[in-house]
């Protein structure tokens with residue numbers, strides 16, 4: 001809980017801090033990577049630094065945390081903390097790095113605010129930072145304790161690589177050593193490290209899709225502008241060994257909820273849907289499920305055969321598609337959920353580009369669905385979570 005001393009200071013400065021974040025973050029990251037270039041080797045994604053999304057997400061989440069403490073003094077924004085902690089643990093982050101971020105972030109804040117960074121202001125924001133850091137460290141510790149091993153990454157050998165749609169490959173890995181594997185829950189991802197052109201290791205997260213027992217399988221769309229997916233697509237060959245983390249991620253089906261499910265995806269966002277459908281076929285085949293997918297075309301739709309196959313094994317499931325090539329899907333063009341009947345009392349899981357998810361979410365909320373019944377997985381730093389609108393009604 002925020003102290004009574006800090007509360008009025010945070011109230012008075014939160015507006016300025018939130019407004020200054022876009023100017024503070026580049027200074028913060030520049031100074032941190034100058035001091036600790038090793039953090040760009042295997043920990044931070046260079047691409048997310050370049051496009052600015054990660055620094056914004058990190059600093060923005062602290063402002064969001066502060067605003068939560070002001071508005072709801074007795075609770076923490078659990079969903080946000082959970083998402084961040086899962087991402088951190090998938091990268092092997094340890095508590096002793098928290099002072100690093102603190103030092104460079106607060107250096108940048110002090111430089112930006114100038115005289116306005118009085119000792120009272122700095123002390124109050126310090127308190128917010130460490131409340132959030134301690135909460136994250138606690139969750140991260142709990143997540144590490146659940147693993148079947150005590151390593152952050154283990155070696156896995158690529159045993160197959162096959163095309164599953166235009167520009168989309170599936171990769172299946174088997175363990176390359178004796179490290180015990182933590183079983184994954186449908187919807188979870190792993191971080192995979194790839195050595196890029198200049199020798200640095202770059203991690204990326206990929207959703208796990210069903211595989212043979214004891215294997216890890218991912219489905220990857222190549223981003224020609226990206227740093228990692230072209231290497232996976234073009235340079236990594238069967239027999240190569242890559243470092244893969246334990247499975248993490250909290251966008252998973254709630255075992256206590258047995259009502260209808262609506263699984264919404266676009267493009268490569270189909271991967272968690274494939275994992276959920278596999279779980280439902282095995283554990284809850286009678287479940288009422290509506291699968292909604294949007295894609296550029298039938299040929300571009302990854303895993304279309306497997307999705308149809310799963311749906312055929314679920315007697316109460318229905319698949320509806322919106323495809324860019326007229327006549328190929330059930331509907332043409334962009335997804336419009338008013339064209340289907342959404343089951344009453346459903347929980348929704350979405351995955352796809354942010355603009356797509358924002359549009360579908362608005363349509364669902366306009367149709368009367370409570371915001372809290374809508375869950376989403378976002379590939380890359382989540383800037384949406386910084387807005388209450390993404391999480392609540």
Ligand code: HEM
Nearest residue numbers: 043044045048054057058061087097098101133380381382
């Ligand atoms: C990701 C917040 C400390 C390394 C993130 C994200 C947030 C965040 C919001 C984006 C999550 C997502 O949506 O994917 C914080 C906060 C911290 C903190 C509030 C302190 C209180 C640290 C520390 C390190 C670190 C100490 C390591 C030195 C990372 C990395 C990512 C990440 C590597 C992955 C994203 C990427 O590479 O683009 N963090 N973080 N964080 N964080 Fe932290």
